[in-house]
Amino acid sequence: MEAGIVGLPNVGKSTLFNALTASKAAQSENYPFCTIEPNEGIVSVPDDRLTRITQYIVPKKVIPTTLKLVDIAGIVKGASEGEGLGNKFLSHIRQVDAIVQVVRCFNDPDVIHVAGTVDPLADMETIETELMLADIQTLENALPKAEKMARGGDKEAKLRVDAIKKCNEHLATDQPLRTMELPDAEKIAISSYGLMSAKPVLYVANVSENDLEGKDPLVQKVRDQAAKVGADVVCVCAKLESELAELDEPDRAEMLAEVGLEEPALHTIARGAYKTLGLESYFTAGEKEVRAWPIPRGATAPQAAGVIHSDFERGFIRCEVYTLEDLETYKSEKEIRQAGKLRVEGKTYVMNDGDICHFLFNV
Structure with a gap:
């Protein structure tokens, strides 16, 4: 863009x-x-x-x-x-x-x-x-x-x-x-x-x-x-x-x-x-890198995954999502998961600006 x-x-x-x-x-x-x-x-x-x-x-x-x-x-x-x-x-x-x-x-x-x-x-x-x-x-x-x-x-x-x-x-x-x-x-x-x-x-x-x-x-x-x-x-x-x-x-x-x-x-x-341009961001976060990814407003989870690599979209299975507010409340992804705040979303999920995600895929 x-x-x-x-x-x-x-x-x-x-x-x-x-x-x-x-x-x-x-x-x-x-x-x-x-x-x-x-x-x-x-x-x-x-x-x-x-x-x-x-x-x-x-x-x-x-x-x-x-x-x-x-x-x-x-x-x-x-x-x-x-x-x-x-x-x-x-x-x-x-x-x-x-x-x-x-x-x-x-x-x-x-x-x-x-x-x-x-x-x-x-x-x-x-x-x-x-x-x-x-x-x-x-x-x-x-x-x-x-x-x-x-x-x-x-x-x-x-x-x-x-x-x-x-x-x-x-x-x-x-x-x-x-x-x-x-x-x-x-x-x-x-x-x-x-x-x-x-x-x-x-x-x-x-x-x-x-x-x-x-x-x-x-x-x-x-x-x-x-x-x-x-x-x-x-x-x-x-x-x-x-x-x-x-x-x-x-x-x-x-x-x-x-x-x-x-x-x-x-x-x-x-x-x-x-x-x-009608863009918003989601994030991936880990020890290797914390990164913002651009997506058009209204993009689905598979479309968002495709921004990283086309294989992610083609073989999309599900998306694990949490918010920045969850991270600031529970301090770590492990604690977010234990608190039941880590959401599992499918192919029809529409991304929210600021989502922090892990994508699971199989090709």
């Missing part, structure tokens, strides 16, 4: 991404970061539950879950028609699973806004419009071929035609596709199109160093607009993050304390993107 970082020119997108990729804090064993390509990176998702587990189960390694961040080319009005780096932007954003949009919420006369004035709502609308225009073009191009196949009796093509028409009708109301519901079969039928306005979005309000809590009216506008589409908002000062990324651990901790922050933006953005 990966999230693409997007934004208009001069909103702080590249500053933020570069700070994340250069962060020395992210190179520790618990929160590793490695650059894959100049515009891609793997970032760990900080989770304090890992630390809580290791207070009772001491492992040789602690492994958090990760996600990929992709720095997508800057966007300008007309990107859907190839303006600026529009074509590059479109090709990259089709491949990601979620969008992290950086929105400028600070005034600085030395950093000129591409539109001449700082207006986060206009920025959000510009990108949303480009996504929808690109989707309209994609759907219009796809419809004739789908209709031809449907006339030939292709059942999936008929589903595709129905889905395309519904999407076009929805886009005609100036609403992104993420705000509409389609039957699962129709979603699958058009999944190969990579429709961009259907992707979930996380808004990152890039604030000034004097407004780290995001109290500026500009930020409130972002929150209000995000609430209308069911999106989350994270406040970040990209300038501050770029400075933090240059510091060693002791100096970074001191600077965070001075500005009243508990953690760098890397942690906040990673958790926000993880949630936006």
Whole structure:
């Protein structure tokens, strides 16, 4: 699963991404970061539950879950028609699973806004419009071929035609596709199109160093607009993050304390993107390692086991489960078992965020 970082020119997108990729804090064993390509990176998702587990189960390694961040080319009005780096932007954003949009919420006369004035709502609308225009073009191009196949009796093509028409009708109301519901079969039928306005979005309000809590009216506008589409908002000062990324651990901790922050933006953005992607974590815990594993919300126990290895899902027998709260109450897995708190779940069990599991399988 990966999230693409997007934004208009001069909103702080590249500053933020570069700070994340250069962060020395992210190179520790618990929160590793490695650059894959100049515009891609793997970032760990900080989770304090890992630390809580290791207070009772001491492992040789602690492994958090990760996600990929992709720095997508800057966007300008007309990107859907190839303006600026529009074509590059479109090709990259089709491949990601979620969008992290950086929105400028600070005034600085030395950093000129591409539109001449700082207006986060206009920025959000510009990108949303480009996504929808690109989707309209994609759907219009796809419809004739789908209709031809449907006339030939292709059942999936008929589903595709129905889905395309519904999407076009929805886009005609100036609403992104993420705000509409389609039957699962129709979603699958058009999944190969990579429709961009259907992707979930996380808004990152890039604030000034004097407004780290995001109290500026500009930020409130972002929150209000995000609430209308069911999106989350994270406040970040990209300038501050770029400075933090240059510091060693002791100096970074001191600077965070001075500005009243508990953690760098890397942690906040990673958790926000993880949630936006529809992911949650379960844990495996033993002397070898304590590890977080990513699963989509609603995953069953066999599907969760398959994240570790496909053989685990194929040969799934049962799952032994307990909670972190059980561990903190009884202090060890042995005591949890003796207290009758270790649950045995089968193939239909739907995983809960934070489950600690052992899988039994046979292949």
